Amino acid sequence: MPPVAFPASLCLAKRFFRSTTALSSDFSHIVIGGGIVGVATAAELQQEPSNRVLLVEKHGALAQETTSRNSEVIHAGLYYPPTSHKAQMCIAGKNKIYDACKRGTFQVSLQRCGKWIVAQSEADEEYLGKLASNARELDVPVEMVSVKKAKRDYPLIRAERAILESPTTGIISAHDLVMFHEARFENSDGTVGLNSKVTNIEYNQGNSNYTVTMETDGEEIELTTDNVVNSAGVFAAEVANMVLPEPRQYEYYFAKGNYFSYTPEQPLRQKITDKLIYPCPNPNASSLGTHLTFDLGGQLRFGPDLEWLDITKPEEIDYTPNAKNLTPAYEAIKTYFPAITENSLVPSYSGIRPKLLSREQSQSQFADFVIKEEEGLPGFVNLLGIESPGLTSAWAIAEHVKSIYHK
Template sequence: MVPPFPRTAARMLSREIAGKRNFSTSKSRNADFTHAVIGAGAVGLAIARQLASRTGTSTILIERHGSVGTETSSRNSEVIHAGLYYGPDSLKTKLCLRGKHLLYDLCEAQNIPHSRTKKWIIAQDAQQMGELEALHAFAQRIDVPTHFLARKEIQTQEPDVRAEAGVLESPTTGIIDSHAFMAYLEGSFDERGGDEMLHTVVTKVEALGQHGDGEEGYAITTQSRDGKGGEDVITAEALINSAGLAAMDISNMVLPPDRHRKPYYAKGTYFSYAASHPKPNTLLYPAPKPGSGGLGTHLTLDMAGRVRFGPDVEWVDDPTDLTPNPARLAAAIQVIKDYLPSIDAQAIGLDYCGIRPKLGKTSGTYGKDGEGFADFYIKEEEGFKGFVNLLGIESPGLTSALAIAEYVEDILYGNGSSA
């Protein structure tokens, strides 16, 4: 077993020798770190990297697994979303639009593998076409390019696609190598002087200011994931909960019982495709279904051009239940055949699963009236200065990661901050 935190221990030792750190002048000077970020998925990495760039601060990133991004961030469709589904005035829309531009710019500047594949949203009847028309109208309002395709364009570009009522094309949708993206964020965080604790589980969080002794910040009790060794306590002036599937647990450690929340988990199964035909070059999505927990079993591509389908939505109680369920295959094949009828059903197989943290059994799309839609929950909790809580960070979390990082920094240090 790799020791839990050799890099951090070495750095902390060197800092003790060097003497006291220069923290931000508006916060307590007695903590081990200025910022502690719990959770090293794409969003946690982006936040930690953003905060580590601030002069006179120190940031530690705590992750329970042995490497970054092993949960939701690496078990998704790796799609760069355009921002079409999340309704007016939502954080999801705001941060997806900003994050998309930041992500494309970063990928191009740092040679992170990505592709502007485009996406087709497909309607088979008048009701589904109504959903596409609503999406198109909303896209125009938020200045995201979309356009309907003529029948000849559909047949010429993707002859195997069935679209009885029509296709809405999103030209700014793409795909990214999420592992390469997170590797870049981790390296950039390290270059900015950040510290990282892997194999480390948070077992308790205490808000120091609650004792009325004038001390602010948070005491974070940790232990190695394998349970060997004793507990360690780290103190931080600001605590950012970006723990993904464990975020509700962390939140409930900090907040009083009357503010505790129940976690919900949407399991999504992905399906592989072993045949060489049909092989579209565009991402294919069925028309959004109001009330669904996701965007429907869609066709995506990886950076090697391999076709995969998913995810579907299966509500589960166990966030570690990543075993593909064979019972999901038949329903998925039926959905896929609706828009790709020549698909070889025998070549579709179970691949992998991902779990999305949810605030409830909520819709993955805003729909026409927003009923059942849940936005990102990102806020500094009232009465807990410096505690920024991120809950329900599902899709479009990967697309929004860099924008979420900016947003968290603004909460802590912007004009509206409590600093």
Template sequence: MYDLCRTHDIPHRNTGKWIVAQDETQMEALQKVHDFATSLDIPIRFLSKEEAKRREPDVRAEAGVLESPTTGIVDSHSLMQFLQGDFEDKGGICAFKSPVTHVTPLKAGRDGWEITTTTTSSETGGEGETATITASTLINAAGLYAIPLSNMILPKERHMKPYYAKGSYFSYSVSHPKPKTLVYPAPIPGHGGLGTHLTLDMSGRVRFGPDVEWTSDPTDYRPNGSRLKAALDDIQSYLPGIDRSAIGLDYVGIRPKLGKGGSVTSGAGFQDFWIKKEEGFEGFVNLLGIESPGLTSALAIAEEVEDLLY
């Protein structure tokens, strides 16, 4: 990802990431993350209290800090524009605003796949033109709609229930404290998200979030202010000098989930990405539960899909 961004001038920054622990229980969770990451040869290390205080004096970490030095941020819109342009330069075609309404495997995919889309009429808001194409392979990378699409294809006993984790982000309108590193609270086993963490945008502005609110509606992007106090308490545990009055609702995102288990490999209930060539079908790869960091994992996921298919 860093090589791609450097080569094609996609705005990005290697910020690093801290996961902070305030007590012994949280420190045990950090140790599990450390051990798992180390087993995969991912660069990760514990910081001494002296180094942590010197580098980020405003961050509170009573028990310890685990650092991921290779974590960074990227301008997601620029990245997506590049990927679309690169795809089209290589002969790909994008059909936006064309929801898939039906998928038919021909001889279990051995003769290909019929994919039917129905566009939305700009005049009436209702259904517009219907079109069907035939493809030799089908990669279901439909994000929030990936599980419903998969359920169109697989037999009923292999259907899955989609879960949607709605998360509100919070803006910060004053200039201090302003860490230069992403800061995450220690993971809570079984929690659906990564805690209300401190993130940065490309201009250096601080945001907090997302929190977790389960919803059954993948189109529900209304911010929810009822969780603001809980988020403030969460943030103040690792950034005690914040001005609580300067934090307000910003925007909402929704993550596709495979269940209500944890997002971090620190305990029971962890749920990983589902990247699978589905048994009994030719040329069909399912990508389910691809939540954050699905975008920054996109190139690695693509390599995995290519290996599965070819």
């Protein structure tokens, strides 16, 4: 078989993959989507000596969408049903991050700051009791903090009824985490294709492989692969539907999360908090509420809120933060931070949650990650509905995908 020639943008450090007569496909795996989950998955698959992995990203750089538009929180995993992918992947991903940090081989900026979930009403307090029970069943450390102690330590934070502390919650640089997995992928001779948009996928039943068509640098190319991992983020449903029969196709719903930067109008004479502060969340954790977080430099920010979008295609997404949501965000925040003023908030940025349940369905059902090899499509693995806690879960999801191929 002659060498597979790629445009320059499809090659990382000008490395060209050359097919050999021993291989029937150009690649063993094509991973679609260069967000944190796609990069981690490609890196994990490339650790197998027999694999030749191509990571395809439509943008000119990795991690330009959901990964770069989140709270950068290392979630503890206490909110989700014990048997769910969200719980299992979040806890395993968190542990991998902290374990790698302990070993000293993980050059990623992070801080294990912990968080408080604050209850203002009897219903909130009852919810915290159930959440603590769920955490204990998951073996996630939690402890109750007395309201008296909270007022002494952080007098600007309001918690009328109860506080549940999650000491294994932290914050991390999403950019550094992507670079860590990108380096793992590069160092094991993986290939990255930037500016490469997948336009079609076809299963070749006779060869038991796939033809992936993509546009790159204004031209259309076709590559064959034994396996496909669909980690296309907000575009994952569209990619899945390229190859799935119509009765099994997926529909995405999009929810926007707006973030607000904070600059106090008057200097505050007291420390606000060293902990992340979360209100009690919406039903089924479709949103964890407009919470107080900070970055690794200590700059406070609030968000995300939850704004369902009336769109059906990811191409229609407008990432401009919605200024109309500032007042509702202020009203939500002042329930646990009464000193805040509306004028101290400014719309900053937004992210999108790709959801498999509608607004109405989300009120009564729990939406788990979908991580599955599709029936009748051997080697085609879908990663769908990867919203929060996707950043924390990425490394564990990558290992899980690898286990599907290498049992």
